[in-house]
Amino acid sequence: MFAERVLSGMRPTGRLHLGHYHGVLKNWVRLQAEYPCLFFVADWHALTTNYDNPKVIEDSVWDMVVDWLAAGVDPNQSTVFIQSRVPEHAELHLLLSMMCPLGWLERVPTYKDQQEKLSAKDLSTYGFLGYPLLQSADILIYRADKVPVGEDQIPHVELTREVARRFNHMYGREPGFEEKAKEAVKKLGSKRAKLYEEFRTRFQQNGEEDALERGKALLEEAQSLSLGDRERLYGYLEGGGKVILPEPGVLLTEASKMPGLDGQKMSKSYGNTIFLRDDSETVSKKIRTMKTDPQRMRRTDAGDPEKCPVWQFHLVYSSDETRSWVTQGCKSAGIGCLECKQPLIDAVQKEQDAMRERAQPYLDDPSLVRSIVADGCDKARKLAQETMREVREAMGLSYS
Ligand code: TRP
Numbered sequence: 001m002f003a004e005r006v007l008s009g010m011r012p013t014g015r016l017h018l019g020h021y022h023g024v025l026k027n028w029v030r031l032q033a034e035y036p037c038l039f040f041v042a043d044w045h046a047l048t049t050n051y052d053n054p055k056v057i058e059d060s061v062w063d064m065v066v067d068w069l070a071a072g073v074d075p076n077q078s079t080v081f082i083q084s085r086v087p088e089h090a091e092l093h094l095l096l097s098m099m100c101p102l103g104w105l106e107r108v109p110t111y112k113d114q115q116e117k118l119s120a121k122d123l124s125t126y127g128f129l130g131y132p133l134l135q136s137a138d139i140l141i142y143r144a145d146k147v148p149v150g151e152d153q154i155p156h157v158e159l160t161r162e163v164a165r166r167f168n169h170m171y172g173r174e175p176g177f178e179e180k181a182k183e184a185v186k187k188l189g190s191k192r193a194k195l196y197e198e199f200r201t202r203f204q205q206n207g208e209e210d211a212l213e214r215g216k217a218l219l220e221e222a223q224s225l226s227l228g229d230r231e232r233l234y235g236y237l238e239g240g241g242k243v244i245l246p247e248p249g250v251l252l253t254e255a256s257k258m259p260g261l262d263g264q265k266m267s268k269s270y271g272n273t274i275f276l277r278d279d280s281e282t283v284s285k286k287i288r289t290m291k292t293d294p295q296r297m298r299r300t301d302a303g304d305p306e307k308c309p310v311w312q313f314h315l316v317y318s319s320d321e322t323r324s325w326v327t328q329g330c331k332s333a334g335i336g337c338l339e340c341k342q343p344l345i346d347a348v349q350k351e352q353d354a355m356r357e358r359a360q361p362y363l364d365d366p367s368l369v370r371s372i373v374a375d376g377c378d379k380a381r382k383l384a385q386e387t388m389r390e391v392r393e394a395m396g397l398s399y400s
């Protein structure tokens with residue numbers, strides 16, 4: 001609904017590794033060619049768990065943005081910004097907190113999970129409980145309809161939908177809604193107005209979903225509508241009040257197939273990562289020292305790729321041809337493990353060379369990154385301010 005728009009954020013809590021690249025960044029890069037995208041550094045979200053050590057955040061923010069750019073996020077296609085530089089997120093979070101039932105937050109699964117997982121930290125804080133609501137504000141303030149996230153984040157988007165629904169229900173009922181909606185229909189021009197009325201009747205009387213979709217598409221095409229009229233017409237079409245905060249949908253990001261050096265999930269806390277900024281020496285060394293099938297003690301022992309973390313890397317990086325060479329050579333002891341790893345070293349190096357090349361101008365001149373982010377913040381802020389005007393008015397805060 002409204003403009004198709006993608007929004008996603010990442011917390012700055014340390015250096016990015018191949019798991020981030022294959023799991024998230026490649027996906028962002030693909031999306032930016034298809035949709036207008038907003039990608040932001042969720043520094044306030046990082047503070048909810050790192051409030052006692054904010055230095056990590058400060059240290060990671062710019063490197064993280066450089067890693068995004070290195071991975072191919074293109075500032076000409078995507079808006080890249082920092083959450084805390086768009087303070088409207090905080091205002092919307094506060095306003096949503098007025099009407100968000102406590103129980104909705106307490107039952108978000110990540111709340112208890114993370115508290116248990118990070119038991120060394122005291123996370124019985126107000127801010128941590130509000131984590132998913134802050135995320136809702138991030139999403140709703142841009143009226144984003146597509147949120148690419150991993151599975152663990154689905155409950156947060158689900159909460160966002162519930163919050164939006166409640167908000168629209170409570171505050172979308174302006175006085176004289178019907179009359180205003182009818183006025184807005186006229187502004188569509190007679191041909192469109194007639195179609196709109198037809199779709200509306202078909203949806204509301206016969207429940208034809210198809211008519212609803214076509215009505216929405218019609219509104220999307222109607223360029224000249226003001227934001228307020230657009231909200232009214234969406235709401236009028238569906239039979240409610242104004243749709244001030246549209247409900248977002250999830251774009252599920254497949255779990256990263258990128259395993260760690262030891263075959264477990266690649267994660268900083270397991271110490272099994274290849275960082276995007278590792279130099280080529282380090283990359284080679286990390287792969288060369290990877291553990292292999294424990295049955296293959298000697299070069300002459302046959303092995304089984306299924307029991308070897310190196311094979312997992314081949315699944316990400318190698319062609320069918322190379323893979324059958326590996327399977328054969330391993331099972332017949334025809335190749336050695338170092339030999340088996342060489343194509344991987346080459347493939348990861350090649351991938352990272354491209355990233356290093358893209359990162360270099362930003363490392364040479366950090367002011368480039370600052371200015372990309374400053375532009376992004378300006379753009380994001382304009383969008384956020386527009387939504388906040390509507391939200392304040394709907395909540396009765398625009399009095400003079
Ligand atoms: N919570 C998300 C994560 O940990 C980061 C995030 C914050 C986010 N705000 C967002 C993701 C809004 C998508 C949309 O990965």
Ligand code: SF4
Nearest residue numbers: 303308310330337340
């Ligand atoms: Fe693993 Fe390759 Fe060695 Fe087989 S040959 S054990 S797949 S590293």
